[in-house]
Amino acid sequence: MIPVIGLVVGVVVGLFTHPSVPLWLQPYLPIAIVAALDAVFGGVRALLERSFDDKVFVISFGTNVVIAGLIVYLGDQLGVGSQLSTGVVVVLGIRIFTNAAAIRRFIFRA
């Protein structure tokens, strides 16, 4: 329950405070969010499979975000930032879809 409340609170705070994204963070934030969503979906799936582990979730969340940011950074340095970002988003999207499919099977038994 607390994670859901935390998510809602975060969204509400973000919507109402209208913070501006600092410039150095702008290329990384979207990818980091997608990576974090991947971690969240993985966590939900693990929760439903009753194999959820707090530590694993926190660490996977953190590493996902950091690695996504690093990949984008590396891509920017190599001059293929936009392509690599697209690739990362595609891979994470596939993983999110896979996790969502597993969650769906657990919830709807289909």
Added chain:
Amino acid sequence: MMMKRPSSTQLVIGLILAGLGFALATQIASNSSAGLQTLPQSDLVRILDDLTSKNSRLEAERSSLIALNSEITRGGASSQTALSAAQSRADALEILTGQVAAHGPGIVLNVYAPKEAIPAEQLVAVINELRDAGAEVVEIVGMGEDANPIGVRVVASTYVVRERPPAVFRIDGVVLNPPFTFRAIGDGPTISAALNIAGGVTDQFRRSGSRVALTIEEDLTIRTLARLTSPRYAQTK
């Protein structure tokens, strides 16, 4: 595994997810509001190229419009000068053809004589002498048929006829009788010198028994107008 009481890791997870939600909302908000800030470099370069080419196109259009504007302005000025030149030409022609009243310095020549005493050639000689001396506008005033003074503007087509009998002068078809008054606009001293020359116009009048009076006027106004006839045979080329 719904939690009975919140453990520290669950709080951490909640905080993490709150951060995620915050970042999500922030990113969505900034993405929907931001214009150029979130665009990648390649897009920015393309936009910059577009703007540069558009700018150069507009610059070329601007310079052509400026050229057009100056041309129009110049054309307006030249047509203005052409118009004023045509206007002054028309003024000169109107004076020449006797279509407008005119004023200026000039002379008045009175000739008192019986009408039998003056041959037509003498009136023509006066007109000739006046023109020779640079008179620009000439009018002959005489007695009309009803014994009232009547004027005739002397123009290029003016002719003088002395009919006999009865002895009447017909100037441009208008019957005139002595005494005659010549009114001429021009350089007064020059004209009076030309008329008073020995053996000249006034001399001949005096010799034929006429009385002649010549005065130089500072400002002479001639209001008589010539009748404008449209030419039957001559056409402008």
